[in-house]
Amino acid sequence: MCGIVGYIGTQNAVPYLIEGLSKLEYRGYDSAGIAVNVDNQLQIFKAKGRLKNLESIVDLNLPSVVGIGHTRWATHGAPSDLNAHPHSNQNQTIAVIHNGIIENYMEIKEWLIQDKNVVFKSETDSEVIAHLIDYYYEGDLLDAVYKAVDRMQGAYAIGVISKDEPNRLVAVRKDSPLIVGLGDNENFIASDIPALLKYTRKMLLIENDEFVDLTKDGVTIYNSLKQVVKRDIFEVTWDIDSAEKEGFEHFTLKEIFEQPKGVRETLMRRLNSQNEIVLEGVTLTADILKDINKVYIVACGTAYHAGLVGRRAIEMFAKIPVECDVASEFRYRDPFVDEKTLFIAVSQSGETLDTLQSLREAKRKGARILSIVNVVGSSVARESDDLLYTWAGPEIGVASTKAYTTQLIAFYLLALYMGKLNGRLEEHKYFEMIEALKLMPEKITEVLDQSKEIQKLAAAQFNNEKVFFMGRGVDCDIAYEGSLKLKEISYINSFAIAAGELKHGTIALIEDNTFVVAMATQDKLYEKMLSNIKEVKARGAYVFAIAKEGNDQLTKTADEVFFIPTTLDALTPILSVIPTQLLAYYVSALRGNDVDKPRNLAKSVTVE
Secondary structure, three states, rough: OOOEEEOOOOOOHHHHHHHHHHHHHOOOEEEEEEEEEEEEEEEEEEEEEEHHHHHHHOOOOOOOOEEEEEEEEEOOOOOOOOOOOEEOOOOOOEEEEEEEEEHHHHHHHHHHHHOOOOOOOOOOOOHHHHHHHHOOOOOOOOHHHHHHHHHHOEEEEEEEEOOOEEEEEEEEEEEOEEEEOOOOOEEEEEEEHOOOOOOOOOOEOOOOOOEEOOOOOOOOEEEOOOEOOOOEEOOOOOOHHHOOOOOOOOHHHHHHHHHHHHHHHHHHHEEEEEOOOOOOOOOOOOOHOOOOOEEEEEHHHHHHHHHHHHHHHHHHHOOOOOEEEEEEHHOOOOOOOOOEEEEEEEOOOOHHHHHHHHHHHHHOOOOOOEEEOOOOOHHHOOOEEEEEOOOOOOOOOOOOHHHHHHHHHHHHHHHHHHHHHHOOOHHHHHHHHHHHHEEEEEEEHHHHHHHHHHHHHHHOOOOOEEEEEEEEEEEHHHHHHHHHHHHHHHOOOEEEEHHHHHHHHHHHOOOOOOOOEEEEOOHHHHHHHHHHHHHHHOOEEEEEEEEOOOOHHHHHHHOEEEEEOOOOHHHHHHHHHHHHHHHHHHHHHHOOOOOOOOOOOOOOOOOO
């Protein structure tokens, strides 16, 4: 889970590499490094920690027209200068950057040490790539990369330069994202679009098992058989300003406040003039749907929590049984999947490797694949039968916020669409839900307008290390997401539970000053939640409740109540999650954390 960037052209490469890495640092910030060819000698600069540490040791005016850069999220080997990328062979004639994981690196490493007397400098799996390419190098860098890749197992996006071929940059992709940027007398590689937007909007999306040979004058893509591949140019239409902070202190806060826009875009693009749902990219028909007897929703982290809400929506409106599973476990339990299964993959980046591998397993067993993703042209998107984009815009903060709410909208649209398609949803209910959904952007804005209330609460509770989320029904799903968000960016060991399970053991943890966030937005479960709140209050908890407007009885029971605008019970997650996001943000900021780049985490998880 790293960020990679490469440049070849007529200009000084170093500023391009540093600028690209600055846009990719959200993908990893344990260390950073660059390698450039200066007078036919490779110079490598690496530094542990944030990109600013690398900038302090690099001369921006080094005369080099080709180079590669890397920002790291550590998997093999602790964060250090030695373990930072780029890695090189012993004579430093070849330099490599790598995003992913080489699963058989120990086997390769032992062979190189024992049979070739190679001396390794780092603890990483990635260093074997440089030595392996060096072993096969006979004057043609692309040929050597082909031969090295043939020995490697795992996931990777790799960039390679050689001192002996100063006008060439070679890259290869397998299960880790890689794009190519096209310029005038210059070309680029990167792991994500924002790294290149300052310089070009013309991109090539590289597919699995493809190799790229770049010079300043052109780009050639080859498949695994070394046949030339033609690829249409992908023109990026969104503006680079959407990936900047625009006056907000952190990307995370900016993205929380962008949720009305993201929800509006995701929803309104799918409604026609008759107020009916039209899902371009989804080709499910009534005949196909009648043969579907089970739905799997598979995702990781926040996307998995969106899937929990999606499960309830599909079962409620389409009346089809749904199972929701974490992608890292799904394919290892031999799930019952066949041609009558609809497999729904959910991923913000569309590159989450656990989700991608689960998708491939389901596809191999005959399932129809429908994906909910935010990144156009991503791996998950390209490998799906049906596709539903969330129009959240670029999400830079590691902790997902606006991607989550747009995933919820996508699930509601899909559930209503399926319910109408199979005839199990009454027409009046269909249109009632659509009308309620159309009000969501305005209602989210109403919630955000009360952010000062959450900020005040955070100021009182940010040092409390005992935090507990609970809810019933769909509120329980939001409790899981609220707790995860707090854990991710504040480092508080919070947890969440179905409130009805309190009496089965968890209530033993409640004591004086335990901070309890109680979700109480479901009308049919309201009285039961009141009882659960009283149970924790009786044992000394400080209770912050989230409820719909009008449920004033809570003010007599909870210590503080945050009211969301009234809406249908099924749609409350879109609104009730917002105060939990704000709470996590303000607590993290008050604790002095780097909110956008929480420790040990990266945005796009491209290892299993």
